[in-house]
Amino acid sequence: METNRQLGYFLNKTLRIFKSQINTEFRKQGIELTFEQFVVLRMLDSNCNMIQQDLAHVLQKDKSIIVRQMNGLLDEKYVDRLTNTNDKRKKNLTLTSKGIEILEQLKLISNDLSDRLLAGVTESEYETFKKVMLKIQENGVVEE
Amino acid sequence: METNRQLGYFLNKTLRIFKSQINTEFRKQGIELTFEQFVVLRMLDSNCNMIQQDLAHVLQKDKSIIVRQMNGLLDEKYVDRLTNTNDKRKKNLTLTSKGIEILEQLKLISNDLSDRLLAGVTESEYETFKKVMLKIQENGVVEE
DNA sequence: CATATTAGTTGCACTAGTCAACTAATATGA
DNA sequence: TCATATTAGTTGACTAGTGCAACTAATATG
Numbered sequence: 001m002e003t004n005r006q007l008g009y010f011l012n013k014t015l016r017i018f019k020s021q022i023n024t025e026f027r028k029q030g031i032e033l034t035f036e037q038f039v040v041l042r043m044l045d046s047n048c049n050m051i052q053q054d055l056a057h058v059l060q061k062d063k064s065i066i067v068r069q070m071n072g073l074l075d076e077k078y079v080d081r082l083t084n085t086n087d088k089r090k091k092n093l094t095l096t097s098k099g100i101e102i103l104e105q106l107k108l109i110s111n112d113l114s115d116r117l118l119a120g121v122t123e124s125e126y127e128t129f130k131k132v133m134l135k136i137q138e139n140g141v142v143e144e
Numbered sequence: 145m146e147t148n149r150q151l152g153y154f155l156n157k158t159l160r161i162f163k164s165q166i167n168t169e170f171r172k173q174g175i176e177l178t179f180e181q182f183v184v185l186r187m188l189d190s191n192c193n194m195i196q197q198d199l200a201h202v203l204q205k206d207k208s209i210i211v212r213q214m215n216g217l218l219d220e221k222y223v224d225r226l227t228n229t230n231d232k233r234k235k236n237l238t239l240t241s242k243g244i245e246i247l248e249q250l251k252l253i254s255n256d257l258s259d260r261l262l263a264g265v266t267e268s269e270y271e272t273f274k275k276v277m278l279k280i281q282e283n284g285v286v287e288e
Numbered sequence: 289c290a291t292a293t294t295a296g297t298t299g300c301a302c303t304a305g306t307c308a309a310c311t312a313a314t315a316t317g318a
Numbered sequence: 319t320c321a322t323a324t325t326a327g328t329t330g331a332c333t334a335g336t337g338c339a340a341c342t343a344a345t346a347t348g
Contacts, residue, residue: 005255005258005262005270005274006186007162007254007258007261007262008159008162008163008166008179008182008183008254008258009183009186010274010277010278011155011158011159011162011277012159012163012179012180012183013203013204013277013281014155014277014280014281014284015152015155015156015159016203016204016205016336017204017280017281017284018151018152018155018280018284019152019156019336020204020336020337021284022152023337034303034304035152035156036156036303036304038152039152039153039156042150042153051326051327052326052327053325053326053327059157060157060160060161060164061160061304061305062305062306062307063326063327063328064305064306064307064327064328064329064330065304065305065306066327067327067328067329068303068304068328069303069304087313087314087325087326088312088313088314088326089312089313089314089325089326089327090313090325090326090327091326091327110151110152111149114149114151114152116283117151117279117280117283117284118149118151118276118279118280118283119279119283120279120283121276121279121280125272125275125276126149126276128269128272128273128276129272129273129276129277130149130154131269132262132265132269132270132272132273133154133155133157133158133273134154135261135262135263135264135265136158136161136162136261136262136265137157137158137161139260139261139262139263139264140158140161140162140165140261160305163305164305164306167306178333178334178335180334180335195295195296196295196296197294197295197296205335205336205337206336206337206338207295207296207297208296208297208298208299208336208337208338209335209336209337210296211296211297211298212297212298212334212335213334213335231294231295231344231345232295232343232344232345233294233295233296233343233344233345234294234295234296234344235295235296
């Protein structure tokens with residue numbers, strides 16, 4: 001494979017475009033959430049009873065970041081955080097009905113934006129694109 | 145194309161892995177530069193006599209961000225910033241020899257990391273991957 | 289020549305992320 | 319059992335990156 005692939009450069013620029021446009025759309029629709037919080041909400045929607053450590057692990061973030069992002073979501077009552085009765089260290093996270101509701105709106109915005117940004121990209125090209133990113137994520141796991 | 149592609153999610157997680165690992169490697173080698181500054185240096189290396197607005201436009205960032213990133217590079221004497229004699233509003237940016245030198249080191253780190261993260265990805269898959277990102281960037285251009 | 293535009297700069301506010309220290313709860317093993 | 323280690327969560331201090339608005343200085347435009 002050739003050198004100077006500029007992997008980081010391409011990823012960086014592409015994500016900045018995505019993030020800035022989705023955040024702009026959130027503001028336009030009066031939604032006071034960030035893209036990162038959207039990712040967390042989506043994660044809680046598809047995985048039941050996650051705790052903060054699970055989120056930190058899946059998203060490959062420091063647990064302190066999760067705490068802070070969660071605080072915002074709790075303040076706005078999008079998420080419930082309940083201490084696990086079997087293990088009082090753990091706090092189970094679940095979406096409230098308000099959270100489920102806003103998530104539907106956020107998904108619509110995200111899907112519309114993705115449609116627009118991926119115009120002209122075939123299904124098979126997108127599959128390859130996703131496959132490469134999953135491979136990078138797999139290769140990027142840091143051994144402890 | 146299916147909905148719920150999670151374009152942002154994949155991009156976000158992949159880039160976070162890349163950035164955090166390249167910044168760690170920079171620190172390990174005693175390099176006090178960030179990934180973003182590396183991108184800027186690379187850009188100045190391949191495009192002669194850019195001004196800050198050019199950088200802001202190519203990188204799709206606010207011009208104020210460029211000013212601040214440039215200040216750090218100027219302090220460390222990796223870059224020269226000279227007022228254009230024909231148009232005194234503009235400031236031409238060029239790499240110093242120190243800048244060219246460190247850039248070679250940064251490129252090595254970046255290429256090594258990319259090699260590691262892209263292990264198992266074929267040349268043609270990477271080409272498709274890049275093509276999709278370029279398409280997103282093209283579709284993401286905001287009309288003024 | 290008045291006005292608009294452009295390039296750069298600065299201040300302010302905020303999100304994201306890193307790191308270290310800390311508490312509380314639970315697990316482990318001599 | 320009980321000292322010790324580990325785990326989950328929290329907080330504080332710090333830095334990088336970003337976005338926006340206001341501003342200066344220089345140039346372009348009609």
